[in-house]
Amino acid sequence: MGKRVEVRATTACVEVFLAGRRVASHPRASGPRPTTLPEHMPSSHRAHAQWTxxxxxxxxxxxxxxxxxxxxxxxxxxxxxxxxxxxxxxxxxxxxxxxxxxxxxxxxxxxxxxxxxxxxxxxxxxxxxxxVEPVAEERAALPVHENIRGPDYYH
Structure with missing residues (x-):
């Protein structure tokens, strides 16, 4: 961590080199989700990776x-x-x-x-x-008025 590395990426693989020596190799992900090997994760992330x-x-x-x-x-x-x-x-x-x-x-x-x-x-x-108990909402009946048409008007 904190050291300069070289990365070689092909369509099938990603390799990481430190001082000319390969230190990691991953198959390249084919979709949008990254792939990480558990041993390359910090220990706190490894614990989270076990969650499903x-x-x-x-x-x-x-x-x-x-x-x-x-x-x-x-x-x-x-x-x-x-x-x-x-x-x-x-x-x-x-x-x-x-x-x-x-x-x-x-x-x-x-x-x-x-x-x-x-x-x-x-x-x-x-x-x-x-x-607090839920209050049952009662649907208020429409008042009787000559300008209120009611549901039968629209059929």
């Missing part, structure tokens, strides 16, 4: 089904599921501060209101809104 969407969902499901559904939505909204891992882990970590029951209710509320972000769930918990 199913593993994240499994951790979230230990809190409850709404937490798992919200974690799944966080990953689904990203171009690559891995981009949602940190938000999911932050979400799961909220159980340490607020407890699993409150977190599960906050995730259920966030899903109902389509506020599927870590920040929304954190705000719900901070403001104790998960305890």
């Amino acid at each position: 969407p199913s593993r994240i969902l499994e951790w979230a499901a230990k809190v409850g089904p709404s937490t798992a559904a919200l974690a799944e939505e966080l990953m689904r909204r990203r171009k690559h599921p891995e981009q949602g891992f940190r938000a999911c882990l932050g979400l799961i970590r909220l159980k340490e501060k607020y407890g699993p029951e409150r977190l599960e209710r906050a995730c259920a509320r966030a899903l109902r209101h389509r506020a599927c972000t870590y920040g929304s769930v954190a705000a719900i918990l901070r403001n104790k809104l998960e305890a």
